[in-house]
Amino acid sequence: MLRRMSRLFLRTLREDPADAELPGHTALVRAGYIRRAGSGMHTWLPLGHLVYRKVERIIQEEMDRMGAQQVHFPALLPREPYEASGRWTEYGDTLFRLQDRRGNDHLLAPTHEEMFTLLVKDLYSSYKDLPLSIYQIQTKYRDEARPRAGLLRAREFVMKDSYSFDVDDEGLAASYEQHRAAYIATFDRLGLDYVIVDAMSGAMGGSRSEEFLCPTPVGEDTFVRSPGGYAANVEAVVTPRPDPLPYDDVPPAHVEDTPDTPTIETLVAFANAHLPRDDRAWTAADTLKNVVVTLSYPDGRREPLVVGLPGDRDVDDRRLAAQVEPAVVEPFAEADFDAHPGLVKGYMGPHALGVDSPTGVRYLVDPRIVEGTRWVTGANEPGRHVFDLVCGRDFTPDGTIEAAEIRDGDPAPDGSGPLEIARGIEIGHIFQLGRKYAEALDLRVLDEHGKLVTVTMGSYGIGVSRAVAAIAETTVDELGLCWPRQVAPADVHLVVAGKDAEVVDTAERLATDLDVAGVDVLLDDRQASPGVKFKDAELLGVPTIVVVGKRLADGVVEVRDRATGERSEVTVDDAVAHLAAICVS
RNA sequence: CGGGAUGUAGCGCAGCUUGGUUAGCGCGCCUCGUUCGGGACGAGGAGGUCGGCGGUUCGAAUCCGCCCAUCCCGACCA
Numbered sequence: 266m267l268r269r270m271s272r273l274f275l276r277t278l279r280e281d282p283a284d285a286e287l288p289g290h291t292a293l294v295r296a297g298y299i300r301r302a303g304s305g306m307h308t309w310l311p312l313g314h315l316v317y318r319k320v321e322r323i324i325q326e327e328m329d330r331m332g333a334q335q336v337h338f339p340a341l342l343p344r345e346p347y348e349a350s351g352r353w354t355e356y357g358d359t360l361f362r363l364q365d366r367r368g369n370d371h372l373l374a375p376t377h378e379e380m381f382t383l384l385v386k387d388l389y390s391s392y393k394d395l396p397l398s399i400y401q402i403q404t405k406y407r408d409e410a411r412p413r414a415g416l417l418r419a420r421e422f423v424m425k426d427s428y429s430f431d432v433d434d435e436g437l438a439a440s441y442e443q444h445r446a447a448y449i450a451t452f453d454r455l456g457l458d459y460v461i462v463d464a465m466s467g468a469m470g471g472s473r474s475e476e477f478l479c480p481t482p483v484g485e486d487t488f489v490r491s492p493g494g495y496a497a498n499v500e501a502v503v504t505p506r507p508d509p510l511p512y513d514d515v516p517p518a519h520v521e522d523t524p525d526t527p528t529i530e531t532l533v534a535f536a537n538a539h540l541p542r543d544d545r546a547w548t549a550a551d552t553l554k555n556v557v558v559t560l561s562y563p564d565g566r567r568e569p570l571v572v573g574l575p576g577d578r579d580v581d582d583r584r585l586a587a588q589v590e591p592a593v594v595e596p597f598a599e600a601d602f603d604a605h606p607g608l609v610k611g612y613m614g615p616h617a618l619g620v621d622s623p624t625g626v627r628y629l630v631d632p633r634i635v636e637g638t639r640w641v642t643g644a645n646e647p648g649r650h651v652f653d654l655v656c657g658r659d660f661t662p663d664g665t666i667e668a669a670e671i672r673d674g675d676p677a678p679d680g681s682g683p684l685e686i687a688r689g690i691e692i693g694h695i696f697q698l699g700r701k702y703a704e705a706l707d708l709r710v711l712d713e714h715g716k717l718v719t720v721t722m723g724s725y726g727i728g729v730s731r732a733v734a735a736i737a738e739t740t741v742d743e744l745g746l747c748w749p750r751q752v753a754p755a756d757v758h759l760v761v762a763g764k765d766a767e768v769v770d771t772a773e774r775l776a777t778d779l780d781v782a783g784v785d786v787l788l789d790d791r792q793a794s795p796g797v798k799f800k801d802a803e804l805l806g807v808p809t810i811v812v813v814g815k816r817l818a819d820g821v822v823e824v825r826d827r828a829t830g831e832r833s834e835v836t837v838d839d840a841v842a843h844l845a846a847i848c849v850s
Numbered sequence: 851c852g853g854g855a856u857g858u859a860g861c862g863c864a865g866c867u868u869g870g871u872u873a874g875c876g877c878g879c880c881u882c883g884u885u886c887g888g889g890a891c892g893a894g895g896a897g898g899u900c901g902g903c904g905g906u907u908c909g910a911a912u913c914c915g916c917c918c919a920u921c922c923c924g925a926c927c928a
Contacts, residue, residue, distance in 0.1 A: 280861065283863090286921085
């Protein structure tokens, strides 16, 4: 294909748009690939759409190769299926809802689990039909509370979503592995760096879930990785459990007056001033902090939960939320304290906590709080704390919970060293859905014994528009975009740097010859000064830039590698063969 | 949803404090000429409901009120 910039629907911007923050997003707008159409909505211009289509094509090819079959659902859907699965209400404000002229409720689909499930239910009823994997590439709608970062978090976006259907867990595991392999192949082809991290599979329990994160400081997701290769979403990080400590030498627990010490800081300061240790100063890590929250369950039930953790750590709300799902974490209000007089605000202690204690309040602790660890903690009386309280001797929690914040340098669960905290863009997510939707929508098939069994499903997503953004963010440099060849809008950006007939004619002929040779060419045949053309070529990010200009006097054209900046010269006669070789390899 | 900010030509901005000719600058766009290897220069042009509604005033981009929209931080986010 040969595209002429003189006719291309393109306007590059010399200045950064005011509403773009990320370097890749800024470059996409400046280079005329996308335009903002509204908050969280984007228009793809010709060059952007070319890149988008190449990304989409690669994803399609890899899905087809693994045996998934493409379908296409409406983006606009009736309410009923979402009512049946409970998500009409569960999805909340994030769901775009609308009514037709008769007043019937509809929605713009944020994802299509229900439709896939119902479609299979419609057509299939035998184990012989399974396994099955089907997918679509579809525009999705989510009324995000806060769209941001251009294409990365938009309200309208394109997602490839596929679903696998199997009769049993082994089948699901196999389908999952196939998707996993296909995703690896896809992201490799897209030229995207990625880390596969463990993710929380939510309340369905036990099933596998992994995210493909593209590591970049501009990513919204936080994950950890270890030198040994362990990687996990923060929600899913497992805290290594230390060995129990001997505590024969620990003196009996004793209660001390610690007036006006409702916080860890005030407690530590008081202890150092009035109850100093012999060996070292007290620190927050010596204290056991007990945080009380209310869990609110979908059935309306509410119960308090106390989380115990070392005083130098805070609760990570997202980790806690992931642990207690489907219950929702709510703050423990003043009224709740009134309802639970056994809980003394600021001075809670574990010996009054636990399902078997007088308060009956469930008490879960951080995994670091193992048998033999000794703590300073609340004495359940205002202004008093208990010292040398030993876990396993003086109190026994109801269990452990992964709710403490993760810190850079924490020990990795694989024992390979310190965890590193990094940021990434979630470009793919695979997970074993299990039977949640099949049960809700009654998707069952007959097995070989003629018995009805509920189908088990997997769900697999790739953000297509987000992948374009991730590539842009991770390849952009100070000059502009810098596309991997396989998704670039052209192979060669041919700059006509001059206006005399020989230059123009040679460039035209070269462009035509390259086109014939199967090389995609973007020909800058505009009436503009060379400086403008060079700047635009760098901004647009086509991987190979060819300049036909004053070096033509020696019979050569200049070939530049956009990514490395390397420049070389080839004779006009050799140019086509040389470039064709570069573009194919 | 909490906090902060912004809204003036296609883009980036000034003007608003202290109301008063025809609302201005740079980029981009059109015409002519000169230029032509790193975002050229000169001359002449086109392009505006100053976010909206209401109020104060002889007079509002400017002051006041309400609303809307957008962006940033946070909460949220298969």
